[in-house]
Amino acid sequence: MPRRKGAPEVNAGSMADIAFLLLIFFLVTTTIETDAGLDRMLPPMEPPEEDVVIKQKNIFTVNINKNGQLLVEDELMDLKGLRKAAMDFLENGADGTCNYCKGRKDPASSDNPSKAIISLKNDRETKYSTYITVQNELVGAYNDLRNREAQRIFGRSFVEMEGEYLDPKNKDLFTASQLEKLKDDVKRIQDMFPQKLSEAETTSN
Amino acid sequence: MAKFAKKKDGDLPAVSTASLPDIVFMLLFFFMTVTTMKDSSLLVENTLPNATEIKKLEKKDRVVYIYVGKPTQEYQKVFGTEPKIQLNDKFANVDEVGSYILAERAKKPQELQNVLTTALKVDKNANMGLIADIKQQLREVNALKVNYTTYEGNAFNNLQ
Numbered sequence: 001m002p003r004r005k006g007a008p009e010v011n012a013g014s015m016a017d018i019a020f021l022l023l024i025f026f027l028v029t030t031t032i033e034t035d036a037g038l039d040r041m042l043p044p045m046e047p048p049e050e051d052v053v054i055k056q057k058n059i060f061t062v063n064i065n066k067n068g069q070l071l072v073e074d075e076l077m078d079l080k081g082l083r084k085a086a087m088d089f090l091e092n093g094a095d096g097t098c099n100y101c102k103g104r105k106d107p108a109s110s111d112n113p114s115k116a117i118i119s120l121k122n123d124r125e126t127k128y129s130t131y132i133t134v135q136n137e138l139v140g141a142y143n144d145l146r147n148r149e150a151q152r153i154f155g156r157s158f159v160e161m162e163g164e165y166l167d168p169k170n171k172d173l174f175t176a177s178q179l180e181k182l183k184d185d186v187k188r189i190q191d192m193f194p195q196k197l198s199e200a201e202t203t204s205n
Numbered sequence: 206m207a208k209f210a211k212k213k214d215g216d217l218p219a220v221s222t223a224s225l226p227d228i229v230f231m232l233l234f235f236f237m238t239v240t241t242m243k244d245s246s247l248l249v250e251n252t253l254p255n256a257t258e259i260k261k262l263e264k265k266d267r268v269v270y271i272y273v274g275k276p277t278q279e280y281q282k283v284f285g286t287e288p289k290i291q292l293n294d295k296f297a298n299v300d301e302v303g304s305y306i307l308a309e310r311a312k313k314p315q316e317l318q319n320v321l322t323t324a325l326k327v328d329k330n331a332n333m334g335l336i337a338d339i340k341q342q343l344r345e346v347n348a349l350k351v352n353y354t355t356y357e358g359n360a361f362n363n364l365q
Contacts, residue, residue, distance in 0.1 A: 007218030019227040023234045035268075035324060036259040037354035045344050068364065079364065124334030128327050129254040129363035131336070132353060136256040136360040143258050168263050199340075 038135055043198070058110050060089045060118045064134060066125035079133060086141035090116050090193060100149060100192065113145075117196045138197060145193045150185075158189050249274035249291050254329040255358030262324060262352055267317050269309045269348075271302065273335060274328030288331040290339065299335070302342040310348070322350045329363060 062082070063071035070077045072085055092109040093101035101113065110116035118138055122131055143159055150158035164170055165182050174182070251274050262268055272291040276284040280296075290297045292305045310318050323343055327336060343351065 006216060009221060019231045022231055034265075035262045035326075035352075035354050036357060037253075037262065037324065037352045038256055038258065039260050039322075039350070039352050042340055042344050042349040042351060044349060045347070079361070122333050122337075124332060124337065126333040127329070128331040128333060128336060129329035131333050132254040132256055132329070132355060133360045133363045135353070136258050136355075139258040163260075166260070166263065 038132070038139060040135070040197075054115075054117065055111070057094075057108055058115045058117055060086060060110070060116065062118065062120045062134065062138070064120075064122040064126045064130060066123040068127060068130040070134070079137065082134065082137045083141045083144070086118060086138055087145060089118075090141060091145055092116070100152075113193045114191075117198055119198045121199075139195075142193055142195050146189050149192050150189050153189075154185060158186070161189070162186050246294065247272065247277070247291070248280055248294070248296060249276055249289060250328050250330075251326055252329055253326060253354055253356050254360075254363045256353075256355040256360050257357070259355055259357055260352075262322065262354070267313070267320055268322050268324050268352075269306060270324050270326060271305075271339065272326045273331050273339070275330065288328065288335055290335070299338040299342060302339055303346045306343065306346045306348045310346075320350075321348065322352050323348050324352045324354050326354045 061071075061073060065071070070079060070082065072082065077085065088103060089110055090103075090113050091098070091101040092103035092106055093112050094105055094107050094109060095111040096105065098112040103109070120134065120138065122134075146158035150156060150161060154161065161182065165179075165186050171179070249272050251272060273288055274291075275281075275286055275288050276296070284296060290299065290302065292301065297305065306323065310321060313321065325336070325339070340351070343349070
């Protein structure tokens with residue numbers, strides 16, 4: 001039997017299905033880029049009503065000079081050792097009230113984590129990248145300690161818990177009581193090592 | 206050989222174009238999903254530093270952006286090579302930051318005005334002096350929540 005037409009018509013009925021399949025694939029795999037960074041709070045303009053007396057031993061001073069060198073507690077220090085030094089200071093627990101601290105209980109260092117303050121000072125000519133690295137290490141010191149405690153109490157890391165709490169998607173996934181519990185747990189860990197990072201005004205010499 | 210004899214010579218069969226709309230729609234949807242809306246074009250160099258302890262900036266509607274960095278090549282003739290501040294689409298001085306924040310805050314709905322975050326997108330080669338001035342301005346207008354926007358990566362790579 002001879003054919004009358006040149007080529008048979010290709011059935012295009014399934015094209016829509018293929019298109020939808022691809023569309024759904026890309027929808028699922030692409031994530032719209034979100035920015036991320038270090039969250040910090042600036043101190044308010046008004047000074048506190050009354051002057052609080054803070055013992056020198058409860059302050060951990062970090063100075064960055066214009067060449068990016070670190071002076072920690074009046075000693076020159078490499079950036080790589082900063083996290084460890086900050087952690088040692090935070091969980092020192094000299095007054096013995098902190099039962100979860102694993103520090104050395106050195107009487108010349110901080111009394112307990114809620115009193116320990118890290119003071120960061122930098123020069124006007126310090127490079128921003130150095131400053132971010134130092135900030136990252138100090139925040140990292142807090143996070144490491146909090147992670148350790150969260151691991152001990154709840155069996156998972158603090159960063160994970162906090163991320164779960166802050167993620168807006170979980171508002172729909174979790175029930176109100178679950179969210180409330182998560183919030184309390186996060187708060188509890190935060191209070192164990194409250195973040196007290198003070199930044200003095202920069203010096204210009 | 207009657208089976209093969211009927212081939213028309215030189216006459217190409219027409220390709221069906223019935224699926225063309227589908228392909229076009231597919232492409233359209235793809236680009237719709239992957240594109241992000243850019244609010245302002247960058248006038249400054251903006252290589253952010255790396256950090257590991259980062260938090261995501263959720264909810265874009267409560268973020269105010271400030272860019273800092275060296276002007277890009279084409280603006281260097283006019284503005285020099287010292288790091289400058291970019292607010293929206295133009296260069297600004299330090300003392301304009303406060304009023305910019307207030308203006309941006311006024312644009313947001315009432316319930317968001319107190320929960321705004323200022324995202325500082327600062328080039329890694331900028332100096333802290335300028336940042337300190339910006340922070341002072343932010344404190345004056347009570348915009349205390351800041352986020353130093355960074356890339357995710359080993360923080361020690363910043364030092365090289």
